[in-house]
Amino acid sequence: MPHQTLRYAMIGGGQGSWIGEAHRKALALDGTARLVAGCFSSSRERSLAFGLELGLTNESRIYGSAAELAEAEAALGDLKPHFVVICTPNRCHLEQISLLAAKGFPVVCDKPLCETLAEGKQALEALGSGLLALTHCYAGYAMIKEARSLVTKGRLGTLRKVVVEYPQGWLVPEEGKPSMSASSGVSSMVDVGTHAEHLARYVTGLEAKEVFADVSSFVAGAPRTPDDFNVLVRYEGGQRGVLIASQSSSGEQNCLRLRVYGSEGSLDWMQEEPNVLTMRLRDQPVQTLHRGQPYLCEEARSCSRLPPGHPEGYLEAFANIYRSFAAAVLARERGTDLKVDFPTAADGIASLAFVEAVSKSAETGTWVHV
Structure with a gap:
């Protein structure tokens, strides 16, 4: 500090x-x-x-x-x-x-x-x-720190699958208005997909080995850039993953969501409800963990400023x-x-390597090494 x-x-x-x-x-x-x-x-x-x-x-x-x-x-x-x-x-x-x-x-x-x-x-x-x-x-959210800690401590058992989604809808034109296009021709994979990729890697520690991507441009505009990505991921340890990044998902706002599945249970976190983390362990009741509580890991506690029940969000995560x-x-x-x-420059390199592999996979219709 x-x-x-x-x-x-x-x-x-x-x-x-x-x-x-x-x-x-x-x-x-x-x-x-x-x-x-x-x-x-x-x-x-x-x-x-x-x-x-x-x-x-x-x-x-x-x-x-x-x-x-x-x-x-x-x-x-x-x-x-x-x-x-x-x-x-x-x-x-x-x-x-x-x-x-x-x-x-x-x-x-x-x-x-x-x-x-x-x-x-x-x-x-x-x-x-x-x-x-x-x-x-x-990566600065308190409950993401907790999710990372739970994975590191082995609470989920052997990791099997990661599902990360980042749908937005801001590119979809309002009725009677012209369609919008991604600023500076930046694809949705670069704009929001890199956030999704980093979040999954930060929480799980898994490194992507190869990807298979299906890419679309649903919203007409100039420049016409990809606005919807659906990516299958194979990780170095044999785990599987799904990454969805879209800015043409009608009705969505900023619905970043991460789910991590292991042999003993799973975690579920949503950015639009960032103060809670859901944990489901085999043969146990569903647990809803809340930001600011003493049962959280030290990293999560140190990221909180307000007492439980007082919502914290985007700016606090940025400030962390x-x-x-x-x-x-x-x-x-x-x-x-x-x-x-x-996140460091090395994280930036990893995300750019992922984006490049996704682009090549979309062009070739094949699995591509990251």
Whole structure:
């Protein structure tokens, strides 16, 4: 746990960016870090206007390019940011990670790590031994920590199957309105499928070996990108999995759901009801575990802020990622070791390898190694 409020800069996340606002609110929730600089738009004028709107008073620390920010902020000595947050389109991530790593900044990057696996590997090389957190924020939920602990302790027995679903419906046009298309031509596999893949891997520890994918584009639009993915997964240990990622599922909001099955029982968690985890063990009553209770593992308890019965959600999970990352930044500065519990660049590489295998499988109609 950090004992001081750190300083951070942000690239992207400007006017109209809801994810940029989510990052800023998550950082403010625990007083983890305060914003001291930023490049919020490729337009210097818009960047300046938005930075002032956010309360930055030193106009010289509001920039019109990421390169300018990295160069100037690195020269500020004890006043420079402790880390920099990237909230830009995926196509910008490689260049910006490389710029910041070259200047020695720890980085928080919104997922995915990069646009392609090849770019992800370049980013990993550029990062070297530097710190990077990838905001697969669902790993920050308290009941996901509990699910991971139960799997690790063997409460489910030998793992057999994982089912993870992430259906959304926002691409489906409202009556009388034109259809929407995924921003920047990003497929639903990259947008939400990477979250599903990471969540399954985080909780179970299983690594995908090969995939078989059926992919569709149900919603017309330009650019026309895949918006519905149904993927069969074979894991390294022989377990089986099913991953569904869709943004054309009419009526759905943000229904991320994970089910894990073992020889002795199963777990069931839904992001839209994140404060509960259902456990079903053989020959026992169904158990509903609740966030904030003393019977949970230490990791789950430490992720809670409010008493039981007071719902916590998305921003708290996001803040948990940042709290862990800030502790790692401070530990690195003090020359001490700290167990990392946030998604890293290596997680980003694993997700991009999964996406690439899914794409190849959809093209060839065959099983493809990850």
